[in-house]
Amino acid sequence: MKKNITSYSPNIILNDINLIVIVTNASGKLVYVSPATEKLLGFSNEELINEWWEKTYKSEIESQTVKEKIQQTLKGTIKVNNQSYDRQVLCKNGSNKWIEWRDSIGSDNTYISLGIDVTEWKRKEEQNLQNEVILKNINSIILVSSKDGEVIYVSPSVIKILGYSNKELIGNNWWLKTYESTGKAAQIKDAIITELFSTEPVYTNTNRQKIKTKSGSYKWIEWARSKSLNDTFISIGTDVTSRILSEIELNKAKEAAEQSLKVKNEFLANMSHEIRTPLNGIIGFTDLLLETEITEEQRKYLKTMNNSGEILLSIINDVLDLSKLESQKLEAEEIPFNLHLQIEKIVNLMDVKAGHKHIQLNLEIHKDTPKFIKSDPTKIGQILLNLIGNAVKFTNHGSVTIKAFLNEKAANGPNICFEIIDTGIGIVPNKINTVFGAFNQAKSDTSRIYGGTGLGLTIVKKLVDLLKGQITVSSIFGSGTNFKLSLPIKIEKSQIETPNVPAPIVKFEALNYNILLVEDNKTNQLLAKTRLESWKCNVDIAENGFEGVKKAEKKIYDIILMDVQMPVMDGYEATKIIKNDLSEEVSKTPILGMSAYTASSETEKMLNSGMENFIFKPFKPTDLYQMLVKYAKK
Template sequence: MENINILIVDDKIENLVALEALIDRKDVNIISTTLPNEALRISWEKDIAIALVDVQMPEMDGFELVEILKSNPRTKDILVIFVTAISVETKYAVRGLAVGAVDYLYKPLNPYITSAKVDSFIQIVRNQREIKAKNSQLEAYQKKLIKAKEEAEQGRRIKENFLANMSHEIRTPINGIIGLSNVLLETQLTESQKHMIELMKISSDSLLRIINDVLDLSKMEAGKFKIIRTETNLAQLGDNAINLLSIGAKDKKIELKLILDPQLPQKVMADSLRLNQILINLMGNAIKFTQQGSVTLKIDVIDKKGNNMQIKFSIIDTGIGIAKENINKVFEMFEQGDDQTTLKFGGTGLGLSIVKNLAKLKGGHLSVESEINKGSTFSFANWYEVVKTVNPRESVPLKPNYFAPLPHVKILVAEDNVINKFLIEKLLKDWSINFDVVENGKDALVKLAENQYDLILMDNYMPIMSGLQAITLIRQGEVPGKENIPIVVFSAATMESDKVIAMEAGANGILSKSFDSQLLYNTITSYIKK
């Protein structure tokens, strides 16, 4: 504990000696002087906490000395105790307190009172200094918190921008593959070719879902994740998962099995996309870590309450298993069972972390049982509302899509990606639609000024001028008379914030670059009719 400096000012040596003897203790440093001017100098140079000041002194009395001390920012907080032999009349006490003193000691000094008062003021000083130190710490922490908050907000903005750009840049080529698959499926194909293209389309859809996994993690962290329940056929969902992963399993000569509980309802209300993410991640993991044997997807009804069923999805493998001490570790982001697992099997360790978060957000329970070299069982259980079945209608053979020609329609397309342009141009040509294609928002404004169009399909990410910038300028009257032309944003991004921003800029609608021909045709015709 730091010693406290006490200053004694008295013009008589014998009084200094007496006071020093009364207040001498280990936790204080006593500094004394007979000269008021010297007292001022000491007060300015040293950290004086308490001053015992004689009232009557030549050249400068105690009142004048204290007035000077209290007027200086460096010495204004010194606790002053007047020591006086003059009358104890009220007027003197009032004057002393008015100039800033906190108390009086009267000569002849009572040793017990003097010691007690000095002790109490030493404690006051220590408390004040402790409070001051705590306040300084709090202010420092507050500044750090404000800085950390600003950095976190800046980091969040950077992350959101990165995710938006990443979503667009990665989804664009994948959507191109999906689009080409859709176009190929409408051509003359053998059954084998058709099956392979369908698998390629399923794989592309799965890859898009993996990208959405990454975006979902960000939404989970930001509290913006949404569960959307629709009518879902669980048997079909399981069968699709088996088909999607069958090629990788066949390469490793691993048998894929689907076992369905006879009591399983035809349809339940579920978020099929999120449930599919869970199953694909768990089954993909099981195949990855299984060298021989099988991977089984088992769907059981384990409980019933009214119109709700608790359904358990179990992924059972005959793989390498997980050591007990590593079971919890595998659910952490970017973690795997051990370093040897990472070296041998690769991967990011992101899948099970996503599954854990999805299971938690869906209100379900994820569990795992495993034994080294014997295999693992990952299970996910949740309650689902059963959809009441209706009498099935007689199946009607599906007719191929028919798209009536639209030779009277003219569309402006703003798109910079080569594959996307090829796909859009092919579809528009098939429908006899007249169109112009530009590669950025600036050229779109020029074309719009030169021609009349019924609709604009505008990519939101383009060089020179983005689609959003072009839409804003159009709505502001950059091209006179064309302010109200229908504009549909043609986007690879799926983040909610992108959709909101596009609508705020003035877009009439959002169309994903999945190149679903029926959806694109319906969108075009709906705006033409308007």
Template sequence: MDSFKSLKQYIESGAFYKAVVEDGSDIIFIVDYDGLILYHNPSVQETLGHEPNSLIGENFFDYIETQNVGALKAEFKKSVTKPYDSNIEFRFLCKDKNYKYLEFNSINLHHKEGLEGLILDCRDITQRKRDAEELLRAQKAKEQFLANMSHEIRTPINGIAGMVNLLFEANKEEDRAKYLNAIKNSTENLKVIINDILDLSVIESGKLRFEKIGFNIKYQLGAVVDTFLFQSKEKGIELKYEIHADADTVLLGDPVRLNQILINLISNAIKFTHIGEININVYLFEKKGKTHSIRFEVADTGVGISKEKIKNIFESFTQADESVTRRYGGTGLGLSIVKQLIELQNGSITVESEENKGTKFIFTIPYESGKIQDLVQPSSKVKATPKHSFKNLKILLVEDNDINRLYALNILKKWECDVDGAENGYIALEKLRSNDYHIILMDIQMPIMDGYEATKSIRKNMPAPKNQIPIIALTANAIKGDNEKCLEVGMNDYLPKPFQPEDLYKTISKFAQENGQNNSTPVPDEDITDLTYLTSICDGDKTFMRDMVETFLQNTPPTINEMQKWINKAEWSKVGSLAHKIKPSITFMGIESLKPLIKNIEEYGKENYKTDLIPTMVDELSEKCQMAYKELRKNLDTNLK
């Protein structure tokens, strides 16, 4: 090995070229242990602007940002003790007085040549840093969007869904039921849409699945327009639609996605129109073989959009102006989703607008023609409030939204709870000081004092045992981490809106039981199992019957869980096969009410027919099986010992 008396001699010999990978794009510095620059290659000029050899004799640390010198010196000191170090980030002063992000890997010459110096192989990471900052900015924008959307959309949906449940139970007239059923279907569609929007990555990754089922535009558009009639009348705006005869036919496609597109566009039109009218026009744009290209026009006489801002309205998290968000609310994502949904169905959308005169959105989607038998009938299944009693259970309901409060109050009163209401956290604290409660149901976003602050005050300032009262969050927020935040401030559980009565019952029951206040007593319904047939085939042999019942109790839940798994993967034939598998068990247990349901699940699954109804039917199957389990378990403990 050659021996060198100094770094200068080492450099002059050119031997150091053997110690590093020659890469013209990388910047090479050789510095001593004090940071004195003894060599740099020509890439310094290309990347940093400094002329060749101009930095020799300068101190490396004089070109580092003042506030970061200490941290870099600490890293440099560590590098001096190692034969090799990597990925050390810093910002270096350029000739133009700006700083660039660099990253160095170091080779310690002491370990190779016995010399006190480092070879610093530096690369420009400015673009990588910019990309990271842009990613962070986009992530923050998404988080803000989700927070806005969660509060602005989910809260009114919860109110609509809740009132529909109550009205279904209160009014049995056929015409009224049909009207309410249309509202119910609309809210169910909206909930599906919200769940999809919340998971934006599904759309952005191109993995969004579209249904191909029969529907009629006249029915779809009519139902959507009906949901906006009250809102338009309140503003004094005329909302009209016309469907040309050539578009009034059965088509194959995704009606829920069409609803989503129309709801976004009509909602925007109403939001930005203060006087005048909104006209929706639907007609056949083009027909090629079985493909019908349907064109939709949504025109309003609203505020309009300026020419310079109209090009940005389809971008994610963007509205025409920041003042739009302040004045009208909204998420800034609706039109971006509309555009993506249309284009993913091989369609297109354009916009025409003039400030203070109005806006017209025009979109076209190609659909395949269908037949009458392809039409899917919407499910009319509505979950009634479960028949339970929490007699004498004292609950404080803290909720600022009138409809949501009325919905929850009615459910709790049906369960014979002693309920007190509060419109915000401040009133809740006042009521808690002068009254005793077993459980608090706490909304999160409220005026004056929100649910987080109220909970922290209860845990910190209330005397025992009031500072330990179970608090259950009821919130329209759906952001990842909200659950953890509720628990961090001292809440005991989290129930997202919109919730079904059964969800509320399960949560209350858990905490009522934990605190020794569980007065819940299910109101008995008629038995849904009948062991007459099983008794006959077992010839009265109780041991045989017991084995049959236990087999049903053991095997049926995993089968239903497996059905749910295949539903999530849209493997409908496998769902049908599993329904066929448990059909004999249903017969043996005498659950007559489930026979038509099992038959439909089996047939629809195997034929890939009316697949949008299968999840609801399996939910109903699961609910009734739960009731059957309780009856059969009771039989095991009493009659089949």
């Protein structure tokens, strides 16, 4: 029997509450829809009553399934489900709303479904789930803390980065568990709160800290912080451990490199001193002998010795300062000079050595080779000296031939070309490509048999590169070697010759200075004393800086010549004491530093110690004389 629909008219409660209520009879037809349903879904009451199954379901299959379930329930075939469930319902405007349903059986065997709109809650839940997934997969730690530093939220990512669960670090646990000490934790917490909520200056670095993991190891975390709502603040921490460890390793490598450079510089300073000290004696005494009455033959020998010393000194100036070659700080000069004379000078030097080995040294300068050019004579001389010296050293029978000629058709302009051809031992085929490498020689016993360090050709290659030239080598093992060298030059138009006559003996004026010479080397003592006494100076000698200070304290000198590298007390320390710790009168005594090491760091060190100026060994008599005249107190 069909019931009167008016018996199901809503009362005042159903009219006012925001609930969906639908009542379905055993045939699956809706017999009641609450007024709120029309408001929530947008359909009219008539549409909902007559077309509920067609209008509010996404598919016919779904609506038919639900209708059949209701019918089976009302027949008693299945029991009603008392649990709530969610289902999306279509609205008239085409949107969907999530409705939470709860079903029951009416007293008149009707199926009553009560629905609450949970769309907004669902949206927030989905957003929360999405945020949770993001926070779980983000590679940073996110903390939300109260104004007093208590942690109220920790992102799930903390377990991946530090090993803790987020619950383990809530409240004050973050500060207790992740810092190496409670004192450190309190210091950082106070600094962060002050930084965010106060205007007081903060002196503690809060942006990067070592954070302890659950395993007991530490990770470097870099933080970014900002204030948030309700007096909270957010901290975002990124794991930068790999970067920090790389920086630490880089700093260690840098310190090791700097220490290595320091050791190298100390070695070069000592080596320079050890080589220049005897060289100072050779050149100095040769100069003294040249100023005496000697025969022309003796003068010729002495001038050769003097030239040899000067060339050796020139080489030492470049070779010992390896750092300049390696860092490409050497600069090429471009000055006019007599190329023929320079070549002949080098060949004459090597001729003596070739003669001792009974090998022939041939020089062939092509007639088209320009006599005057612009380039760097010192470096060209050093290149030729190394190449010819190398050829003579490794040739036991036969000859060494030096050829010089001009190539005007080179792509980079006129080139002066050299060939150094020897009939020596040659180079084994598998070593031909390594001869320009540092300390490389053709065979392991080469150095033992022939001497040398294997550094000569390395220097040649660097100097050739510096002059923007090219060098190649070809060899037949056991038959000889041929080096070919090409250097760009400018042809000098000027034909002014330097007369090849003996240099006149320089006559120096008497100085009559009282000089204190502080020098530990006996040869240099004798050389300096002899030179200074030839200028009518009175010379007192101190063996080291300590003795120099004592003598300076007892006697006022016109000038002090102070060697810098000495035992007991070096020249730097002695100068500081004389300038700062003795009497005012003594402090005014000019001090000239003497060093065999020409690095810029050495000159700065001498001037910083209080010296008026400095002179490098071996020095020319005229340079020393001019220094004395300029700085002596008289």
